[in-house]
Amino acid sequence: MKEENCIFCKIAAGEIPSTALYEDDDFRVILDVGPASKGHALIIPKDHYRNLYDLDDELASKALLLAKRMTVKLKDVLECDGYNIIQNNEEAAGQTVFHFHMHMIPRYHGDKVGIGWHMGELKEKEKEEILNKLK
Numbered sequence: 001m002k003e004e005n006c007i008f009c010k011i012a013a014g015e016i017p018s019t020a021l022y023e024d025d026d027f028r029v030i031l032d033v034g035p036a037s038k039g040h041a042l043i044i045p046k047d048h049y050r051n052l053y054d055l056d057d058e059l060a061s062k063a064l065l066l067a068k069r070m071t072v073k074l075k076d077v078l079e080c081d082g083y084n085i086i087q088n089n090e091e092a093a094g095q096t097v098f099h100f101h102m103h104m105i106p107r108y109h110g111d112k113v114g115i116g117w118h119m120g121e122l123k124e125k126e127k128e129e130i131l132n133k134l135k
């Protein structure tokens with residue numbers, strides 16, 4: 001399943017140039033053109049899914065396994081000190097390309113990569129509400 005005018009469909013199919021680190025029947029792994037740090041890469045499935053909400057179950061499992069294998073290898077290649085795996089869903093969460101992808105962002109001691117949040121407080125009322133609605 002491809003979607004017309006989707007840049008990641010075209011990249012995954014090799015129709016638009018990219019720096020590919022890995023490829024198999026399901027995925028292409030490329031270097032991000034706007035890297036947060038040296039070695040920032042993206043795991044992109046060849047089929048089109050808008051994001052995690054509608055990603056095929058089997059591909060979801062394969063994507064995480066691939067992230068594991070790639071980061072285990074790349075951490076030695078890049079000599080980085082850590083890794084963030086990030087995956088954005090919808091605009092409110094920072095998604096800008098609406099074709100599922102996983103970011104693999106190498107981290108280096110002292111880097112200025114800004115991933116984080118201010119810790120809030122788990123309120124009793126919110127906790128109850130979430131648990132009740134989940135039932």
Ligand code: AMP
Nearest residue numbers: 018031032033034035088094095096097
């Ligand atoms: P997101 O904000 O999670 O949707 O991430 C989209 C990512 O795709 C950003 O980090 C962009 O830098 C990256 N990106 C956009 N176009 C390209 C491209 N042609 N090749 C490689 N990475 C791209």
Ligand code: ZN
Nearest residue numbers: 006009048099
């Ligand atoms: Zn697509």
